[in-house]
Amino acid sequence: MNGEVCQLKELDVEYFEIREVLRCILHTIFFHRALGLVRPKDIDLELFEITYHTHHCRLALRKIAENSYMYVQCGDAELEKKVDEKIDQFIDKVEKHPNKKNQICLSFFEVKNKQQTWFTNKVEHLYWEHWYINLNVAQHPKAHSGKSHHSKLVVDPGESASEERNARRATLESSLHEVLFQIIKFVNEKKDHIPPIPSMEGVSFPYEIIISSSSDSAFGMDMFKRMLQTGHPTMLS
């Protein structure tokens, strides 16, 4: 694989946490890659505000949980939509194939002019950066998420279950924290490989998100396909 690669630290998530965690990570990456004019948008990661999910129609002011979290979006509605679509795909995949390890690969590429190659006339994608987001989905989406909590509550008076949940959530939070630090570090240390900016709107560079999992037979194929497409990475700076 050509281009710079960043393997993000693996995260252990529960099924219902996938969306928020992925949103957070992807948007943080995109925020650093949308180099046109943006007005940053702060998004609360409601994941860690446990009480919030179940209450509706209450007029109340938000209480900031001790562990409330924020990430930054670059404020592009289209991007948000695409990200959410991809996350939906990912969640579907996780549901259908409850593998332990799942990976999302966000790649930025450069579009090179069409080249007449011997087997295809495709536009060449020159990948210059790959981000691998690794998630361990802890529980089976449908079977466990509802049942296990319930059974836990039944068996335990709830305190130990919630303690366990809190501990696990705290772990996830600090791991997510680390991942974001990782992103910042990578983004700042490696800047020379960033090509000229093709578009000042939204995410400045063309990108693609590929979902794969460790047991996915297509996993290797994706890599292979990409290897065919990419040429030698030119150091553009």
Add this chain to the structure above:
Amino acid sequence: MDLQSNNPNDHGRNEQIVSQFLLKSLHIVLDSRIPSIRPSGGRRGNLSLGSQVKKSDKWFNLALGERPTALDSLNFWHRNLMEPMIIDIILVQEMPATAALGRNECTTSGYGLLVETLVERWVVQYESARTSHQLTESSVPYKKTYKKSIILLRSLYTMMRLLPAYRAYRKLSISTKACDFDINYKVSSFSAPFTRTEEQAMKQYSFFPVEAQNGRLSISVKYRESLADFNLETSTSFPPEIITDYVGSPATDPFRAFPMMDKGVHATSFPAREMQSPTSAPPQRPHSWTSGLSRGAPFTHNQSFGSPPAHRSSTGRYDISSSPTDVYGQRTQNYRPPTHHRGTSFDDYQLSPPFSPSPSPSPPTYISGGNYMQSRLRSETAPVSIPNPMIIRSPRYLSPNLSDPNRHSLPPPSPRSTRYELSSHESPSGIRSLKKSEMSKVGDLSSGSGSANQYSSHKVSRDNKDDSGRFSGLLSSSGSPRIGFSRSSSRLSLQDELDDIDFSCPFIVDDVDTCESPVSRSVGGKQGRELSSHAKKSQDAAVGALVRMLRTAPPLRQDSSCYSLSDGLEGEFNTASGFFIARKTSDALEELKAYRDMKDLILSKSGTRLVSKQEL
């Protein structure tokens, strides 16, 4: 600077990039730590990019909204680009006098000790290649520097939200109740090194520097790992519930940006500013919802700090917010560079820094970058000699009254027909019970608090979609007084029947109603006279006081049935009255927004039910 192999133009551009980098990073840091620093007083998170972004805000392709006035002063004192810019973020807590902890600085207030603790120290520096003994290529193209700085600033922005102090900031900015702490800042070009104990508590993070011509731009931070020791809690009288299908939450609904004001002159000394505010022309209404303490005078010199307490004693904490009014008003002018946008597209980068027209190639290094700003400032401000190194300190920590119940006896100018009821007996619960129909029954709400009325009027006015951009509120318990705010936002539009607002508050940006009449209105309330006398002095304070008034207003009605749409909250609201004594204008502003949104939500959900309740 002198060994340029590049053309002088490039050098000038590089200087400009560096100085803008410093400004932008200061903006980011203050924006993310000091709730009151934001001139519009609200979160800008959801502002669409469609609304116009000022040229100065386009630097590094990160639109943050209006620059706080603190940045103005940066031009004054940070003359040497090579000096580091050190931003200290200080947590101020009020402790009972007996609990004198061995923390940094303690000042006495009337209510206890103000304990200050440094929670973060940011150092932004343009390190010279010579001093850092680097083998930097002298010909790093400024375009490259610019592009890399963009990314660095994005990371800085992200990092601001990852560090522990951000939670304190969030609590402060979102909470509508009085917090027992505050966040202050200090900008300087030198800093006393940490003591050993402090060092041990601090963690360090350094961003990867960006190469620039003859040096590199670096940002690093030392921060306290955990703020758990500080017990930063707000009084929790509300259930920790949230509305997921809320029309708009106070946290995410940005306040509309206030229109740009050009106040013309702003003094850097505190008292001077205070004096100038009242004389400023009414049409220019700077605005600030901040608590004033931290907003007060980021650019005042040290010597001016002697005066604020005296001043403050008479006007209370929120008076300080008056001072930046003119500054804020002016700020936008300062930072709206003339249209000199470089249409040139870079060959490689397509990133076009909004350079000022004529970058000067020669030292003083700062001039080219800050030139247009400085010249504008000079034309508008009295020159101030600032001792070097300059320490810009927001006077917040000087305030003796973090929770002064009487602080609301501040000078919000009262509208012509308003009566102020600033008595502390006014409970904030009234604020929450805003409904549109209530507004129409203004006259009936005589038993309620003025602040409640005020809020409800805000909501109502919003409905009216009056583009004059003002909203008004009823202030007194008699129900008749009105206070008008003007905002550029049509959301807070004026209600028809409340258009004779003569409130010389900074929010009235409208030409239609320019609150020219001085505040010498008979307010009817006990503090009316007091208010009117102060009104001229501080429009910002006026707003702040107004908001405070609203917050501390007594319940609209004695019976709580009409208060809340959700019964469960009634109790909390009533009991919470005591907690609404000392709140910040930013909180108030957010609350206003919340109420407005609440009103919309309520209206959308059950209009008739509200109306029927109002008939009580």
